[in-house]
Amino acid sequence: MLSRPSDSPRTPSAPRFLRSPRSSRSARPPGQRASAAQAPPAATGDAALLGHLNAAPAGVAEGALLACCGSRRWARLIAAHRPYPDLGALLAAGDEASYDLSPADLDEALxxxxxxxxxxxxxxxxxxxxxxxxxxxxxxxxxxxxxxxxxxxxxxxxxxxxxxxxxxxxxxxxxxxxxxxxxxxxAAEELRRIARGRLVRLISGPLQLSGIPRFRPA
Incomplete structure (x- = not known):
């Protein structure tokens, strides 16, 4: 289990192209792993945004990814495995990181x-x-x-x-x-589904939660 390092603060902001208005281990059925084949392909116009995410400095990428899931370890894992060839690969990585949330990671995301x-x-x-x-x-x-x-x-x-x-x-x-x-x-499964939708919107345009402006509670 990886604990959250004290020297990894949340990035306060991301550049315009990634900025948004803002359980134990999740149970995974035997043999189930994230599959890029389950994900919708990225639209042609999304390739540039995915390229920006791939090329962004680690801290900037992690800050943008934290808008999709509040676990810092989740964001670090996805940022660390860049570059992603397409949206499907990014979504597969998001699913895999969601399945690997520790109890502390899940608490942080919740x-x-x-x-x-x-x-x-x-x-x-x-x-x-x-x-x-x-x-x-x-x-x-x-x-x-x-x-x-x-x-x-x-x-x-x-x-x-x-x-x-x-x-x-x-x-x-x-x-x-x-x-x-x-x-x-x-709850962990719902977070995985929420994060998956937010990743799509991160690459496709404004990040929103089913039309609800994304914000962090005070």
């Missing part, structure tokens, strides 16, 4: 997420019904954090903003019944 707090950015809070729904969501999330000791994470890629709140609320309630180890494995 601490960097704030899905529930981000929802109001894309879901209007007009009307008593919307306010009541968001109040219920925050109450459910508080119970989730009390039970598991970390924030709730879920990949929302592909969902319309109108569907997000109901999906998150339903999933929180369903996952509250999980055992602690099972939920950490589920």
């Amino acid at each position: 601490a960097d997420e704030a899905v529930v707090e981000q929802l109001p950015a894309v879901i209007p809070m007009d009307g008593a019904g919307a306010l009541a729904a968001h109040t219920a969501l925050r109450a459910a999330h508080a119970e989730y954090e009390r039970r598991f000791g970390h924030v709730f994470v879920i990949c929302l890629d592909g969902l319309h903003p109108d569907e997000m709140r109901n999906r998150v609320l339903a999933e929180i309630h369903a996952r509250l019944d999980n055992e602690r180890d099972a939920e950490r494995a589920k």
